[in-house]
Amino acid sequence: MPETPQTSEQMQQLTSSQNGTNKVAKLQSQSHFFIQGNNFIQTPEQSFGAISENQFRTTASVSFSEDKEIYALCKGVVFLQPQTGNDTKVNLILKPFKQPINGINIKYIIYRGLNKSDFINTATNPIQIKGKNTPDPSGFITYLWSEFEKFYGVEDGGIAPDFLANFIGFPTSTAELEVQTDSSLIDQYFYKIAEFFENETAEEKPESAYEFPMVERGLHLGNATDQIGIDIILNNGDYTIEETETNKNPFQLNLAYARADFYTLDTSTQPTDFNKKRIKEAATKFLDIAAFYGLQANGAGKLYIDNTTAPLITKETIATRLENFHTKNNFYLYIQSNRQRSYNFYENYIHPENTNALKIGATVSNVQETTFGTLGWPIHVLNNSQDVATENNTITFQLITDNYQDAALFTQIGVINSAHENNFVRNINLLQEPLDDPAVIIDTNYTQPITLITPSIAENTIASFAQIIYEGKEFFVESFVPPPEAGEDPAIPEVHALKDIDDVFGLLNAKGLFTTSNNNQLPTVVSEDLQIINFPNTSNSKDIGTIKHKKIEDRLQTVDESTYINRVTYETLLDKIKISNPVISKKNTINIDAVTGMFHNQQQSENYNPKSPYFFSFVSLNIFKKEIIGLLLKTNANDTPTKIILGLTKNQSLKLENLVKDNTLNNAKIFFKNKNIKEDYYHISESGIKYKQYALNVIGEDADGNLKIYEPNEELLVYTLDGYAYASNEYAKYVPQNYESEYYINLIN
Structure with missing residues (x-):
């Protein structure tokens, strides 16, 4: 994967930093x-x-x-x-x-x-x-x-x-207004299910007869x-979350x-x-309309006005259209952090010696400590020369960190002007180290300064915004313990450090808005929220990427033509990736997950299989005298996957969904509780095959906002051999074998 494109046309559409390296395409x-x-x-x-x-x-x-x-x-x-x-x-x-x-x-x-x-x-x-x-x-x-x-x-x-x-x-009648109530969600009208009269005349009811x-x-x-x-x-x-009153x-x-x-x-x-x-x-x-238009003042945008056919292209002409907005010089900083919540939502990004959460200012030399957000709202607003450097039109910020090894930042929207790897900032680009000179004190509770370029004309910032994803501290969560009985001492909860995969699979109580065209098509639900994740590679380092994820429900024939098993499969969708060593790691799979606005309307066929070039390979494990089927995620090119898949039966998934409902949880996700004492340790099967075994729990916020881990009454186990495919034995043993791909992979091994 080349770092820079080769054509002059492509070069004109790029922004860059670090003397021309790490070029990133401008927003079109x-x-x-x-x-x-x-x-x-x-x-x-x-x-x-x-x-x-x-x-x-x-x-x-x-x-x-x-x-x-x-x-x-x-x-x-x-x-x-x-x-x-x-x-x-x-x-x-x-x-x-x-x-x-x-x-x-x-x-x-x-x-x-x-x-x-x-x-x-x-x-x-x-x-x-x-x-x-x-x-x-x-x-x-x-x-x-x-x-x-x-x-x-x-x-x-x-x-x-x-x-x-x-x-x-x-709505024009009392009957229609009774259907279109104030509490009706907008979504249900854009994804309506047509209703017909009971006499089956194929005449649609008036309240749903619209297009x-x-x-x-x-x-x-x-x-x-x-x-x-x-x-x-x-x-x-495009989904709804099932909620109780x-x-x-x-x-x-x-x-x-x-x-x-x-x-x-x-x-x-x-x-x-x-x-x-x-x-x-x-x-x-929500987004300010002025910032939406100002973001297009980058030389690659086309803003059409009135009835003219030629668009405005230059930042000067686009800025003129914003002149009468009161917010014309506002720059909005959105920072998403752990579990797709805003920065410091869980109050885990606070300086140990005060109540501040970041340093921010126009340049590195004038950043000031402060809390995150404007007037307590989780969007930080900067305005013109008060907060933005007038000479080079930049803002600089530093965020709280504990310097753990997987700390990372990704600029989803915005032009980054400090050291980065294709908009990813990690390792020495992100974390500070104390200097040998005792006279120079470095506050390592903060990251390195991160600088963004704001669109501007001279000293005037053009309204715009940046979206940052940041995970800079190891995140610890306690297991839920029920209140003690009278006279009993309270139980001491287990404390767990969240892993990458514990922040991946949500959508537990999400229902898709699209309707299926027949009984053999079952819904796919996609979360558009990005998250940062690390992928292991063949060079003993880590590739870093951003992903979305989806949930697919299907059914699979088991032992005869009339017997089926209902399943739920969770799968990540790669959005962006930075490969540590592109010479060693080919990553031919990096472009197959492009998610467009029309993706959500695709329906899964009756049998789920990973999208080509991915396929499942199978290994039989003998664990405590019981045969367990383990899955491996493979590609036709035999390169390293950039995808994670979790497979459960519908009944198993319902146990996790019921935990969400019974405990009235918000922002619930699947927690992988390792059955080994350390995450890096493997179990060894009786035939010498390495595997990991996890008990699936649910992590979520209760009605009071307390984040806890909940486990089902009956242990729900999944296995992985490669860190990419995770599945319960009940799911894996019915996955259809792809003999063509198995034969191909054996040839190239």
């Missing part, structure tokens, strides 16, 4: 400015971000004196909703079909405050879509009518019915008068949120400290 973007012209204003009260310790505004609003055309930011699917408290306004939800910036996964874009009269004809009964021949129809209305009449073949003599507003999801239209980037959606607001919501995956996330992406004229996260009404923390975590799923 193509979006449309959401509002006509540039003569609007934004007050501090209308701005995105923290208002106080209790409130965070997710909506960026702008005001203007005349009607403005509003445009689709990107290609996507549209859902129209009434605005609460204002019968003349509607809100529009745009779900991107094609992401406007590669590397940033947006779930929804909410437009708040479009003129209802541009969409709906309220004079009709029932309420209909605005007529196509009315004066000055929007591009959206013209497009809708064109598609509607094509569907009914009007040009060929077909007769179309009345174009009712509920055909595109807008959301697909619109192109730049389409004129409608007009706004006086004010428009916009929310950008980041995506962590007593353990429901206090923030929900529901219709009450979607219908508001603007939205503010508010902790003041929450009854517990943990609920307040969960509300604050929700802020990390």
Whole structure:
């Protein structure tokens, strides 16, 4: 895998550090400015971000004196909703079909405050879509009518019915409003399951008989008068988490949120400290529209405006479009840490001598100790020359560490200007060592200074943001012990250091939103949250990468045609990797896991098998007079895998899911409890084969936010021979043998 590309065209699209080494491709973007012209204003009260310790505004609003055309930011699917408290306004939800910036996964874009009269004809009964021949129809209305009449073949003599507003999801009757309640999740409408009358006439029930239209980037959606607001919501995956009423996330992406004229996260009404923390975590799923556009001022972005066909490309012209945002010079720093929570969520990144969590400033020479986040919210905001170096437009920060060997940082979004390996920072690039000179004191509780370049013009920062993933301290968690009986001494809980794999497989109580097309297709659920992981390699060092993961449910025929076993398979998906020694390690498998926005709609066939070039190999172990089938993860090229797979039966997986439900756990993941005394030790089978044996537990946060490890009543064992394939014996013994791949691998060994 080459460190640098070879063509001049590729070179123009790269950023670099360290005198031209470690080049990283610039983010490619193509979006449309959401509002006509540039003569609007934004007050501090209308701005995105923290208002106080209790409130965070997710909506960026702008005001203007005349009607403005509003445009689709990107290609996507549209859902129209009434605005609460204002019968003349509607809100529009745009779900991107094609992401406007590669590397940033947006779930929804909410437009708040479009003129209802541009969409709906309220004079009709029932309420209909605005007529196509009315004066000055929007591009959206013209497009809708064109598609509607094509569907009914009007040009060929077909007769179309009345174009009712509920055909595109807008509720117009009491019955529809009773279905579309404020508590209904937005997701259920974009991934609806059609309902039909019981008489099987194939006529769909009115409340689900709608079809959301697909619109192109730049389409004129409608007009706004006086004010428009916009929310950008980041995506962590197209799934829902099964929750109980007593353990429901206090923030929900529901219709009450979607219908508001603007939205503010508010902790003041929450009854517990943990609920307040969960509300604050929700802020990390939102992005300022100004920072979204400012990120494109990198020479590789294309920002289209109004009805013009030539995009803005230079940072100067893009910055001009942001001039009237109050947040035009804000730089937002998002840091994700252990278990995909924000930095210091678990209060484990605090300096031992004070309450600070980081040093941050414009340059290495002027960093100051402080807590992380602005006004107590887990996004750190820096503004222009106050916090950013005016000469080279940088920010520098240092994070808390205990200098453990696997400490690492990855810059998911942002341009890093200090020493790194393809955006990964570890080892001597991350950790400090005391100097021999006793007169120079190095505080090794902090990492090396990490410097990011901010987009800017002269001394003025252009609004933007960076997303960092950081795991800088070894993380210890106690096992749950039940309260003692009366008169008994409390039990002493075991304390476990979390391993890489203990932070991989979640989705235990996640349910996919996509429907299957037939009974032989079972759902796949993908988590979009990245995490850092180490991969062993053949050079006795470690490759480092970022992964996503997925959960697949399937069934497999066992002993006869009518007997099946239901299974659950967890699998990592490689996002990025840095290979320590590319000469030794070929890593032909590194590109097969590219996850696109359409990946989630793929359905697993009846029998799960790893995607080519991966396949399972089999080894029979004799352990205490019992035959155990062990799996090995192999590739057709016989190179080192960059994937981890866990296989369980459905009944085994349910035992772990029940632990989540019974203990009302949040952010639950699978914990691998080693049956040996040390992680580096192996068991040896009676035939001399090395293996590891783990008892699966669950780690999660209880209703009060306490992080604990829980074990099922009956021990659930899995085995691994290679550190890549983990499976229970009940799962492994029914995996189909791939004889062609087995034969091939034997030939090349």
